[in-house]
Amino acid sequence: MVLAEVGVGEPVTERARVEILDAAAACFMERGYAATSIDDVARRLRATKGRIYHHFSSKADLFAQIFRTGMDMNFAAIEPLRSLDEPAIAIWTKMAHTHVRQMIVTRAYQRVVWEGVEMHLRGATTPEQRSQLNELVEYRSQYSSVFRLQMARARDQGDMHFADLSIANQMMFMALNSPIFWYKPRPRESAQDIDNIVDQVVAFARGGLGGKDRERP
Amino acid sequence: MVLAEVGVGEPVTERARVEILDAAAACFMERGYAATSIDDVARRLRATKGRIYHHFSSKADLFAQIFRTGMDMNFAAIEPLRSLDEPAIAIWTKMAHTHVRQMIVTRAYQRVVWEGVEMHLRGATTPEQRSQLNELVEYRSQYSSVFRLQMARARDQGDMHFADLSIANQMMFMALNSPIFWYKPRPRESAQDIDNIVDQVVAFARGGLGGKDRERP
Known part of the structure; x- marks a missing residue:
């Protein structure tokens, strides 16, 4: 399954690149960075x-691109x-x-993001990989701050209740990210089954943030 | 700091063993299992x-004991x-x-538990380590089911509201365990500061489980 999107009419090389990324992400998810080789x-x-080397210079490069x-x-x-014109809790x-x-x-891609953040915190990388990871972790912080902004607004609007914004943001991402650890696709799983899981995860995080008017599944 | 408890009057060898466990747990937390050596x-x-070899036969043995x-x-x-005689939500x-x-x-010990579960799921271990990890992961499941039981009782008693018990249990542990990833000790941190963090984490999980009467910090 090709996960990263490739538009119709994009060059064949882009499709080849995405196939490699998908395969490598699956390997990293199953075994982790250290135990995965380009051979795998x-x-x-x-x-x-x-x-693979035609498109990516190294395992570290492949990991960074994923x-x-x-x-x-x-x-x-x-x-x-x-930028929806709605209350912050609705946008959140x-x-x-x-x-x-x-x-x-x-x-598979999101497990690599997780492992990349871990590697960055541990600092157990080469100087080159460190500077690449610094940039990626910064990119991820920007993403995190989009959620943080809506949480702060929702609290100001009286629709969420939590003490420390940084702790709340950490807790929220742990909750929302958690399916990367425990979700396992099942045979004959329907879109409805997945919606149902998503609803429960969001309900948990929303309840955790003291979200009002929550509709429990 | 010796984290695992050693009773007064216990033999000196037990104290020596715990010192090694503490040091090894700190190494595994900082670098992960694969990147840590007995030399470290x-x-x-x-x-x-x-x-170290006087007390532990291998790195895998050390890891399992932690x-x-x-x-x-x-x-x-x-x-x-x-076994307190209180409503399940109070016990929980x-x-x-x-x-x-x-x-x-x-x-440091709990990060090893986390990494051990990951290694177990990935199956990237020797047969001997696999059987050791199977047993440890089963031990951890027993612990998890103590919480699960109280959650199920609290829902029956109308004090918690969630859909699927297994998903709720996963979400709850991700939330409660999350400080192993983001908590960093600060200089001059007081017991009160730690209590305050603990309160916020528990409030998040309790809200996530639809817990009633929650006292938000």
Whole structure:
């Protein structure tokens, strides 16, 4: 399944690139960064290592591109919601639904984002990878601050209740991101089944933020 | 700081063992299992590798003992609360406070528990380590089911509101465990500061579970 979007008419090389990203993201999700080799990715693709090196210079480069693509997809998904003319809690709720769906549908990419943030915190990387990760983690902070802004507004509007904004933001992302750890696709799962999971995750986070008028599933 | 408890009068070897566990847990927390060597642990202890091998047969053994000790401490901490004669939501709330405090105070051990579960899910281990991890993950499931039981009772008693018990349980542990990822000790932090963080984490999880009568901080 090609997860990252490729528009009709985009060059064949872009499609080839996305196929490699998908395969590599799946490998990183299953085994983690350290235990994954370019050989593993090639095996999964039934391709040569040469085909991968034609597009990506190293395992670290591949990892960074997956991180970036994961965040690009998240930003694109919430973009139409940011400027809606609605109460902040309504905007937050729509963004949260969109985010949780992203965590489920593109979870291999999102696991790489998670692992990248961990690697950044641990600092266990080369100087080159460190500067790449610094930039990516900053990109992710910008995304986080879009949610933070709506949470702060919702609290000002009397629709959310929490003490410290930073702690609330951490808790919220842990809750909304959690399906990357526990979600497992089931045979014959319908779109309705996934909606149902998304609803429960958002309801939990919204309740956690003291959200008013919450409709429990 | 010796985190795992050693009773007064316990043999010196037990104290030596706990010092090694503390140092190794700190190394695993900072770098992760794969990137940590027995040499790193010895360096942190300013001891020889021989001293470590006197007590533990391998890095995998050390890791497993930290996992077990982390869970032993968690079980011991909630034990007095399990059989209180109070509404389930009150018992759950006390257990949740205790659990979050554990996550903060013994977080190096709890990060190992987290990484052990990840390694178990990924299956990227030797057969011997796999059987050890199977047992430890089962031990952790027993702990999880203590909370699950109180959540189910609280819902029956009309004091919590959530749809699927398994999803609610996953969300709850992600929320309560989250300080192992974002909590950083600050200079001159008081017991009151930590209480305040614990209160906010528990309030989030309790709100997420649709807990009634919640006192927001």
